[in-house]
Amino acid sequence: MELVGSQLQNLRIQDHKPPAQSQGQVPPQHRQGSTHLPGPTQIPTNDPDTDFEPPPGPPPNWAPPAKQSLSISEPPVPIPPQAEQPSQTPNLKPTDPVEAASVSWKFPKPHPCGVTPLAECAADGISLDADWFHHPAVPSLYICSRCYAEHVYDPRFHQSFERVHIKAAESPKCSFPSRRMKEQLWPAALSSGDLAPVLEYMKTRAALPPCPAAASAEGRAWYVSSEIPGSTMCPACFEDAGIEPAIREKFTMQTIPNGCTCDLACTFIDRLLKETKKMEEWKNFVEGVSARISMPPCPKGGKRKAQGLPWYQTSEGRPSMQICVACYLDYFVGKPDAQAFNQVGGGDYDTHCDIGNSYLEIAANTAVWKDDEEIFWKAAAVVRSQPCTTEGIQGGKWYTLPNNPPGFGICEACFAAVVEPMGAEHFFVDKGKYPWFEPKILCGFNSNHGRFGNYMARFVQSALTGDPKYIGEYAGTYGNVLTCPGDHYRRGKNRKFWGWGVSAICEECYVSFAKGTALEGRFALKGDPDPKGRMCDMYSPRMRKLYMEACETGDLEGFLAIANQRHEVWCATVAVCDRIQADMQMAAFQANRLRSSSTFYNFLGHSVDNTIGHSYTVGNSYAGYGHANDYLLTGATMAKQAQEASNEAMSLSGPARMAMLRRQWAQVE
Numbered sequence: 001m002e003l004v005g006s007q008l009q010n011l012r013i014q015d016h017k018p019p020a021q022s023q024g025q026v027p028p029q030h031r032q033g034s035t036h037l038p039g040p041t042q043i044p045t046n047d048p049d050t051d052f053e054p055p056p057g058p059p060p061n062w063a064p065p066a067k068q069s070l071s072i073s074e075p076p077v078p079i080p081p082q083a084e085q086p087s088q089t090p091n092l093k094p095t096d097p098v099e100a101a102s103v104s105w106k107f108p109k110p111h112p113c114g115v116t117p118l119a120e121c122a123a124d125g126i127s128l129d130a131d132w133f134h135h136p137a138v139p140s141l142y143i144c145s146r147c148y149a150e151h152v153y154d155p156r157f158h159q160s161f162e163r164v165h166i167k168a169a170e171s172p173k174c175s176f177p178s179r180r181m182k183e184q185l186w187p188a189a190l191s192s193g194d195l196a197p198v199l200e201y202m203k204t205r206a207a208l209p210p211c212p213a214a215a216s217a218e219g220r221a222w223y224v225s226s227e228i229p230g231s232t233m234c235p236a237c238f239e240d241a242g243i244e245p246a247i248r249e250k251f252t253m254q255t256i257p258n259g260c261t262c263d264l265a266c267t268f269i270d271r272l273l274k275e276t277k278k279m280e281e282w283k284n285f286v287e288g289v290s291a292r293i294s295m296p297p298c299p300k301g302g303k304r305k306a307q308g309l310p311w312y313q314t315s316e317g318r319p320s321m322q323i324c325v326a327c328y329l330d331y332f333v334g335k336p337d338a339q340a341f342n343q344v345g346g347g348d349y350d351t352h353c354d355i356g357n358s359y360l361e362i363a364a365n366t367a368v369w370k371d372d373e374e375i376f377w378k379a380a381a382v383v384r385s386q387p388c389t390t391e392g393i394q395g396g397k398w399y400t401l402p403n404n405p406p407g408f409g410i411c412e413a414c415f416a417a418v419v420e421p422m423g424a425e426h427f428f429v430d431k432g433k434y435p436w437f438e439p440k441i442l443c444g445f446n447s448n449h450g451r452f453g454n455y456m457a458r459f460v461q462s463a464l465t466g467d468p469k470y471i472g473e474y475a476g477t478y479g480n481v482l483t484c485p486g487d488h489y490r491r492g493k494n495r496k497f498w499g500w501g502v503s504a505i506c507e508e509c510y511v512s513f514a515k516g517t518a519l520e521g522r523f524a525l526k527g528d529p530d531p532k533g534r535m536c537d538m539y540s541p542r543m544r545k546l547y548m549e550a551c552e553t554g555d556l557e558g559f560l561a562i563a564n565q566r567h568e569v570w571c572a573t574v575a576v577c578d579r580i581q582a583d584m585q586m587a588a589f590q591a592n593r594l595r596s597s598s599t600f601y602n603f604l605g606h607s608v609d610n611t612i613g614h615s616y617t618v619g620n621s622y623a624g625y626g627h628a629n630d631y632l633l634t635g636a637t638m639a640k641q642a643q644e645a646s647n648e649a650m651s652l653s654g655p656a657r658m659a660m661l662r663r664q665w666a667q668v669e
Contacts, residue, residue, distance in 0.1 A: 118145050123144075126171050143176045148161065152186075156193055215261065216260065219255070220260070222234060222255075227250065228290055241270070267331065288333075297326055298353050299353055304350065304353075311351070319383075320384060327364070363379035383417050399431060401428060401471065401475060415428065482508065496528065503567075574665050594638045
């Protein structure tokens with residue numbers, strides 16, 4: 001607590017004035033090689049008409065050179081071409097693929113309780129069917145199999161809990177890892193043999209609404225303190241925090257009609273509360289919370305003006321990076337490594353945070369959770385030297401799965417910042433360095449990858465269960481399959497299609513749905529690429545249902561008649577929307593071009609008039625009269641044309657008509 005207090009004294013945040021810049025320190029700026037990698041829960045939405053889908057990963061027949069002599073710091077050296085390998089042969093280290101997938105100290109094994117426990121606690125739930133445990137007295141509060149096997153399974157208590165199987169769609173969150181339960185109540189129950197205090201807490205906790213975290217919630221009851229104006233803590237987190245009685249008395253429950261967020265969802269405030277055990281430390285807690293809630297949140301993947309807020313840069317000997325004040329407080333204040341950062345001032349320009357702007361946030365959170373800051377610095381050294389960019393990576397070190405699925409690869413930065421901190425490095429094998437002269441490759445964990453969301457979801461499933469099959473099977477099936485173009489035909493250019501002309505099936509929908517069905521033998525299209533582009537008809541739940549009915553009845557003609565009618569509606573709605581949107585974009589482009597040309601001719605006209613003057617004026621009914629020369633007349637004409645084009649681009653009639661057409665399409669989609 002003393003360390004936190006001393007570091008907070010140096011943080012001037014009340015007036016938001018930029019601190020004096022130290023000599024030799026560079027103000028924060030938008031650095032080259034930065035990444036925009038949102039967290040696994042943030043799945044990007046790409047513009048369907050400009051969606052870029054680069055090669056999804058290293059080709060399956062590529063192997064590292066027999067003798068590696070290329071590194072990032074060395075000049076490029078031509079590497080002789082390698083002999084072509086069979087497309088499905090794992091070109092990896094000499095490790096048996098099956099053995100590599102199973103050798104791990106944390107691979108779950110069956111437990112005497114009758115289940116195979118998870119490898120990690122499902123504190124945030126798990127998107128899989130799984131076995132959970134609960135006490136009959138509190139049936140709505142669940143404990144995951146990992147915590148049950150590791151902590152709860154005790155000869156005196158294990159018969160008091162029941163096992164229940166819960167579907168993925170209804171997956172709860174584990175209630176055991178809270179400080180109150182794990183560090184206070186359960187150890188006391190093991191010592192005394194009395195489960196009553198645990199059940200009392202569980203009943204209280206089950207009646208509380210879940211924490212809204214950073215989402216604003218209105219009309220709820222919050223814990224507040226008169227000494228910390230503006231601070232609100234939700235009852236759920238307040239109960240879980242295991243607050244000392246003397247500190248707990250400083251808070252009262254109050255219903256607030258306006259929207260509030262839970263401050264205990266903030267890493268720094270939660271950590272500070274855990275360390276506040278005596279009244280002598282209360283003042284430092286008040287100062288710390290007041291400082292943190294006065295700061296804006298991390299900009300994550302966005303940008304923020306550097307001026308007006310403290311920014312921090314690493315000192316020599318550490319990976320070069322800049323971080324915002326929120327991340328500095330959350331991950332470093334109160335720890336020895338806070339000395340690795342120097343506070344710097346900023347100017348009137350946009351900048352970003354290197355933690356929130358990349359997967360380093362995962363490494364930083366893991367370092368705090370495991371109380372091991374080397375986890376963060378190890379990941380930072382790799383991420384800052386070889387970032388994972390949305391444009392892809394040329395060369396670099398790559399990792400793959402033991403079954404070497406074609407089209408799948410993880411870059412060195414994501415391996416260091418995501419895989420290793422989550423303890424899943426044993427799922428992957430080193431594939432070596434990719435030759436620098438080969439085309440760029442997009443990492444499977446990059447947010448710009450078409451399968452980013454699915455790869456991350458299945459990786460989390462594998463990490464929680466300790467079973468690599470979830471990521472391995474998905475990558476093996478879809479690694480080389482492009483994502484479904486949906487109802488946007490431009491995305492279907494040069495794609496493979498199955499089915500029929502009026503009911504085309506893209507490769508993803510064919511692999512995941514139509515392959516092996518009764519009507520497959522009657523397909524007119526059988527993996528034929530379409531150079532002009534084509535929409536996929538089988539992404540629609542309605543069309544899938546009709547297709548399966550046709551498979552059962554064999555009525556192909558009836559199905560194709562419905563598909564043809566649907567396609568006619570698409571031509572009258574979605575295709576028209578595309579043209580309207582293209583016209584609006586062209587009008588906006590034309591307005592910008594005319595505006596630039598108008599500025600040029602006005603500058604030229606004023607320069608001529610200031611040099612030689614004029615004895616008469618020119619004009620017309622469109623641009624008006626009284627212009628000193630033809631250059632100024634041209635500038636005025638283009639300015640008026642630019643305004644007309646801008647009005648056309650911003651007209652509400654286009655979006656209103658598009659919305660109406662989309663509603664018509666939704667009726668048959």
